[in-house]
Amino acid sequence: MTGFDTRAIHAGQEPDPLTGAVVPPIYQVSTYAQDGVGGLRGGYEYSRSGNPTRTALEECLAALEAPGVLGAAGLAFASGLAAEDTVIRTVCRPGDHAVIPNDAYGGTYRLFSKVAGPWGVDHTPADVTDPTAVAAAIVPGRTKLVWIETPTNPLLNIADIAALAGVAHAAGALLVVDSTFASPYLQQPIALGADIVVHSTTKYLGGHSDVIGGALVATDAALVERLRFHQNAMGAIAGPFDSWLVLRGIKTLGVRMDRHCANARAIVDVLINHPSVVQVMWPGLAMHPGHEVAKRQMRDFGGMISFRVNGGEQHAVDVCGRTKVFTLGESLGGVESLIEHPGRMTHASAAGSPLEVPSDLIRLSVGIETLEDLAADLQQALA
Ligand SMILES: *Cc1c(COP(=O)(O)O)cnc(C)c1O
Secondary structure, three states, X not given: OOOHHHHHHHOOOOOOOXXXXXXXXXXXXXXXXXXXXXXXXXXXXXXXXXXXXXXXHHHHHHXXXXXXXXXXXXXXXXXXXXXXXXXXXXXXXXXXXXXXXXXXXXXXXXXXXXXXXXXOOEEEEEOOOOHHHHHHHOOOOOEEEEEEEOOOOOOOOOOOHHHHHHHHHHOOOEEEEEOOOOHHHHOOHHHHOOOEEEEEOOOOOOXXXXXXXXXXXXXXXXXXXXXXXXXHHHOOEOOHHHHXXXXXXXXXXXXXXXXXXXXHHHHHHHHHOOOOEEEEEOOOOOOOOOHHHHHXXXXXXXXXXXEEEOOHHHHHHHHHHHOOOOEEOOOOOOOOOEEEXXXXXXXXXXXXXXXXXXXXXXXXXXXOOOHHHHXXXXXXXXX
């Protein structure tokens, strides 16, 4: 078994057999010539069902999330939400039920409440930091999915993946882990008992804020087959160029994550000591309630930080408007630092719901720029 960075650079990406090209070409093609009816040269017949550039990405994703696990498969989608929708439709039928985090990503909450709900799959938001609360939210016989994120967005809570796998499996449900905030470099949920790992590859995997994409990794053969069927039948696949961009991003995932984590650690120090900051949420802090679990299940604590300021919503909004190196914008996980106000931006759709976030909350996606520039920018914005 090779190391993570070697897999990131080589898995699924043997030099092209025809030309020796060291990077998988962008197979910008919809259909493939057949040698006689059904005579497929490379196993490909139509690019919704399969495309060589997408295959390269899918094999690489499986090698990162579940190294050495027989039957591990990756599936690449047009967006993180397309991947999530495919999980719901594959695992659930109308009448089934899901447990979701009470601070889920806003789009995930919207998918469950506005799309899966009307389709007949209802859900219960639960505190995923507390396995007992998750167990209590399960509806015996009806719950098919226990859906968690860790770390959560935007509150950076930590869920104990191994403990929740036990809770889900005891109820006959699957454990789905949205591991977008950690990336496979920091956390590999399959080894901890998860059945399906979800990523928005738009974030750290792509890493350069230039592509929207999603991914699933699963290992159970029957489950993989059903997910693949739905990927093709529903059709929300990653295109060849988008697959290529994500593959290109993945090659530097390890070095980028190391810098994201180091910069975040230093920015946390700036915030903790600042008189305008009333609370800092980052799992690397010893006082963070999920610190011990994070230490156990993550390699490092990630590049996402949330914090609350004094002076309420207006001050938080003002701070977001004053940074110059941190770009005011949604999304996360790219090389450039971003700042946002979840209450009015990424989580506006959760207003008035159990998932509403504090109005004085600011979320940072700490990029890989020069640390001193990031620190000085926040100092002037908070002053
Ligand atoms: C962005 C995000 C998603 C949705 O992914 P898209 O690529 O935007 O569809 C899902 N989960 C988390 C945690 C995210 O940050």
